[in-house]
Amino acid sequence: MKTSRRQFLKTGAAVGTAVALGRSARAFADLPVKDAVVPEISQFAYANVQLLDGPMLDQFNRNHAFFLALDDDRLLKPFRQRAGLPAPGEDMGGWYNFSPDFDPPKNMTGYIPGHSFGQYLSGLARSYAVTGSKPTQEKVQRLVRGFAETVTPKFYEGYCLPAYTFDKTNCGLIDAHEFAADPEALAVLNHATDAVLPFLPEKALTRAEQATRPHPNIAFTWDETYTLPENLYLAYKRGAGDRYRQLATRFLQDHDYFDPLAARENILPGEHAYSHVNALCSAFQCYLTTGSEKHLRAARNGFEFVLTTQSFATGGWGPDETFRKPDSGDMGASLIRTHASFETPCGAYGHFKVSRYLLRASGDSRYGDSMEKVLYNTILGALPIREDGHSFYYSDYNDSASKFFHEDKWPCCSGTFPQVTADYGISSYFRSPRGVYANLYVPSKLTWKQGSANCVLTQRTQYPLVPETSIELQLDRSETFTVMLRIPAWAGPKTRITVNGKAMQQGLEPGKFLPVSRSWKNGDRIEIQFDMPTRLDAVDPQHPGTVALMHGPLTLFAMGDKPIHTTRAQILAVQQLSQGSDTWKMSDVEFKPFWVIGREKYRLYHDVS
Structure with a gap:
């Protein structure tokens, strides 16, 4: 007997949770919980930052329009098919739909059906939070309702990457709840969690561990259970229920990953690059939720290894999606061996996330420097997704290089691309009780309240093609606070900062945030001229x-x-x-x-x- 969406919303999540945990569940009705650790530096809301004319806004707008126009029926088709429901619309093809042709690694058609649905939902929810576009919010809520009708354990029968796809579904649903005010998203998430739990292992598994278990083909050894905790912790903190904290703890990959990283053992070589950087975000969310200093050290040390032993000059990393042994010369050797130098939209998305997390915890401007490098030299140069789903996937650093699309339609990078471009604004500025951090020098407008003053910071710039930026402040009343300016580590000795035309004489140090503290008034202006060596x-x-x-x-x-x-x-x-x-x-x-x-x-x- 089929369960209607209304019946499911009424009983499904509570019953499913009670079965899974052996207790009465109030999961999706719980109030949001507070972080165990609250860093002094926090993110602004998406709506606080408006990108102004420039390549970042162009790229964001292009992705927003593209996914807003995607047909709902096509997006929902693989889920409806598995649920035995009418499934109108054309197949999206590529990785996105079930196919009898799937024969890894020779033929990846039908690889992970519906895998990127949650990412598209997340990108649209964040885009609504940025723009306030009602059609975007309506599409998010329409997709959540449509997906709710399809949720069934049948979807994961014979499915090679259940954790991988559920992690993205989880992200999309909690973002629909948090950023698009969807009233049903957490209930749908609880039902979707019940559906996937029978197909998840008892703990996070390495790829080597998966290879030792019976599997019908090699794709079943590629699941990424170790990336689950980040979004499970976020689901818990956004009110989905205590079981998400329990599940996050269950899938922390401490023994094989976080414990050695916390002890400064570089165990990255040989690991899949993007998913293991993404897993560092799980360590940081564990720190925020539980106060575990070990997991903060693991995230910090792991990312330090990426920045110092695995990165190209562009900030990209992981040729052939694999971390290399330091001091082996493998990075240089890759220039003639591969065109798959950096998994760009996915890698940039993970890089921006962990950089934001670690900047918040430390106030260290190096994380802003790394974001800036990846922005201008990798993701901003990604080719737009084609109508047929072919997507820019790898940046190519080969000695004979070019930009090209992935051979398969709708790969994973088609999902992280709209997410990372929606995050451009929240990566540009941060706040603290002291004031604001100007992290990226991009055309933008920040609106916030500082003390009793309503403030607007407008940044006009052609940086980095022109080595300067202008920041103007508008306040409805004077207020004392600090503007923290990131001085990049590469900045030369002639870098100059003026406030209302008066040069600052002290405190400018490359590789640090420069605090500019004063009683700000309407019309005050900061000018930065960078010495770009x-x-x-x-x-x-x-x-x-x-x-x-x-x-x-x-x-x-x-x-x-x-x-x-x-x-x-x-x-x-x-x-x-x-x-x-x-x-x-x-x-x-x-x-x-x-x-x-x-x-x-x-x-x-x-x-x-």
């Missing part, structure tokens, strides 16, 4: 002569794929054609930032003498 960054210590050209936060890519025969002095003499130009030139070679490159050939690293 040009420098070289070696791919790894074993290839010191294989270098990328850097200018401030930008990695500059040589157009064309022919080797450049030059010296360090010659390549460092490269010149921007004019201030604001997106082109630098050395002799007859042009260099461009990643986001302005189309389908031309380019080269990132060069052998210099």
